[in-house]
Amino acid sequence: MTELSTTGAEPRKYTEVAVGVLIRESDNALLITSRPAGKPRAGWWEFPGGKLEKGETVEQALRRELQEELGITIANCIAWKVTEHSYTHALVRLHWCKVTQWTGEFEMREGQQMSWQQLPLTVQPVLEGSFPVLQWLSEERGLPFDVAQYANAALADGL
Numbered sequence: 001m002t003e004l005s006t007t008g009a010e011p012r013k014y015t016e017v018a019v020g021v022l023i024r025e026s027d028n029a030l031l032i033t034s035r036p037a038g039k040p041r042a043g044w045w046e047f048p049g050g051k052l053e054k055g056e057t058v059e060q061a062l063r064r065e066l067q068e069e070l071g072i073t074i075a076n077c078i079a080w081k082v083t084e085h086s087y088t089h090a091l092v093r094l095h096w097c098k099v100t101q102w103t104g105e106f107e108m109r110e111g112q113q114m115s116w117q118q119l120p121l122t123v124q125p126v127l128e129g130s131f132p133v134l135q136w137l138s139e140e141r142g143l144p145f146d147v148a149q150y151a152n153a154a155l156a157d158g159l
C-alpha cells in the first residue's frame with residue numbers, strides 16, 4: 001500500500017509496525033520503553049514493538065520483537081487499533097495490540113530503559129505517532145487527555 005503523491009514524486013511506502021500495549025494486571029500500568037541508541041529519535045519513549053518482516057503477521061512480529069528486545073514471551077495479542085503517521089524518516093502504519101499475559105523476566109537487550117507508567121505519562125518526549133493511542137487509553141480510563149503536554153515536550157526535543 002502506498003500514499004498518494006501530490007508532488008509528482010514517488011509515493012512513499014508504508015512501513016508496517018507491530019506495537020504492544022502491555023498492561024500490568026495488578027495496577028493497569030502501561031509498559032513504556034526508550035528507543036535505543038542508533039535509531040531515529042534515540043532516547044525518546046514509545047510502546048515496545050518493531051517492523052514486520054516479510055511474511056510475518058502482526059502477532060508474529062510482536063512476539064519476535066518483544067523476545068528480541070525485552071526477553072519476554074507474549075501469551076496473548078489482542079488486535080486493537082491501526083494508526084498511521086508520517087515522519088521525515090518514514091511513513092508508518094502502526095498495528096496496536098493489547099497484551100495482558102506474558103512469561104519471562106524483563107531484560108533490556110538493546111540497552112534501552114523501561115518504565116511502568118500510569119496516565120498521563122511522566123516520561124518524555126514520546127513519539128508523536130503514539131499520541132492517538134495515549135488519547136484512547138485515557139478515554140477508556142475516564143482520564144483527561146492533554147495533547148499539549150506531550151507535543152510541547154516533543155517540540156522542545158526537536159520534533
Ligand SMILES: Nc1nc2c([nH]c(=O)n2[C@H]2C[C@H](O)[C@@H](COP(=O)(O)OP(=O)(O)OP(=O)(O)O)O2)c(=O)[nH]1
Pocket residue numbers: 017018019039045046047048049050051052085087090092094127128129130
Ligand atoms: N515501537 C514503536 N514504534 C513506534 C511507536 N510510535 C511510532 O510512531 N512508532 C514508529 C517509530 C518508527 O518509525 C517505527 C518503528 O520502527 P523501529 O525502527 O523502531 O522498528 P525496529 O525495532 O524493527 O527497528 P530496526 O532496527 O529493525 O530498524 O514506528 C511506538 O509507540 N512504538
